[in-house]
Amino acid sequence: MTLLELEDVTASYGPVQVLEGVSLSVPENGAFGILGANGAGKTTTLRAISATVRTGGRITFDGKDIRGLRPDQVAALGIAHVPEGRGTFGDLSVRENLRVGAYLRNDRKGIDEDIDYCLDLFPNLQERIGSNASALSGGEQQMLAVARAIMSKPRLLLLDEASLGLAPSTAKNVYDAIRRLRSESGIAMLVVEQNANLAFTLVDGATVLETGRNVLTGTTAELKGMDEIRRAYLGG
Ligand SMILES: Nc1ncnc2c1ncn2[C@@H]1O[C@H](COP(=O)(O)OP(=O)(O)O)[C@@H](O)[C@H]1O
Ligand SMILES: [Mg+2]
Structure with missing residues (x-):
């Protein structure tokens, strides 16, 4: 289909x-x-x-x-858009960026599970979970941008x-x-x-x-x- x-x-x-x-x-x-x-x-x-x-x-x-x-x-x-240039929130932490990605959801347990999934998919983010997005490398910012999109549970x-x-x-x-x-x-x-x-x-x-x-x-x-x-x- x-x-x-x-x-x-x-x-x-x-x-x-x-x-x-x-x-x-x-x-x-x-x-x-x-x-x-x-x-x-x-x-x-x-x-x-x-x-x-x-x-x-x-x-x-x-x-x-x-x-x-x-x-x-x-x-x-x-429909989740990961824009050119990534568009993460620089003065929010990795964890906060992931939570922002889930702002339309209210299934708390599912959100926590999906954060764990994103950190398993991108282990670099696990290490930087408390860091501000602006402190990440380009690759880590790209990973965060994709992970944030995943958090909205897109189709x-x-x-x-x-x-x-x-x-x-x-x-x-x-x-x-x-x-x-x-x-x-x-x-x-x-x-x-x-x-x-x-x-x-x-x-x-x-x-x-x-x-x-x-x-x-x-x-x-x-x-x-x-x-x-x-x-x-x-x-x-
Ligand atoms: N905000 C904008 N205002 C005016 N023209 C734009 C804008 N963004 C892109 N363009 C123009 O639109 C065309 C297509 O751009 P774009 O879609 O960004 O191409 P690509 O992503 O393939 O590099 C280009 O000629 C570009 O200069
Ligand atoms: Mg382009």
Whole structure:
């Protein structure tokens, strides 16, 4: 079953239209990637779903038209956005950030269990549990941003460039944990990445954006076999 579907979605910042018609779908329990160069419209596509940019076209989640909802209404449906640049609360501790992620929930026992799960998924955070988020390394902040999203018990995770600015080994750690999360939780994922090698370890299929529109869509196996993908995104 399709969980999220975008059909011919447009988006504008003020008078400037930057998405010209983006279509994609994420199946229930699936993981789908968005690839593309800087400025292609990847972040804006996630913002269109989260309702933080003005949109046209059709966006459906779980069969319901969600375009035109407010950002808090979209979040309440179970869509958690891990933004580019992470967006953790710097002067709150790791534990407090995780609790903020659960602010729409009141199942105390479930929240405590999910905090334990996040700390098992990201052992680095366990060691930093009382530290302010601003004192964490880039990799730890990325882990915290993902963990905070998990705390909202989402059905769909929107991940924006989780590897950006991280050392390769740290980026791999983050993706290993996200892959484990996917297999254990079944949370569906829409994953923006410039590092296609990493994205392809997680997603089943992907679309490539160029100047606000899809230019290629396929399964991970299909895309890996295409010369233009290998040249542009896989370093050979
Ligand atoms: N807040 C904004 N106001 C105006 N233009 C923006 C804003 N954010 C992004 N853009 C423009 O929209 C286009 C797509 O940007 P973005 O979605 O951030 O691309 P990507 O994430 O693929 O790098 C770019 O041309 C960018 O300059
Ligand atoms: Mg971006």
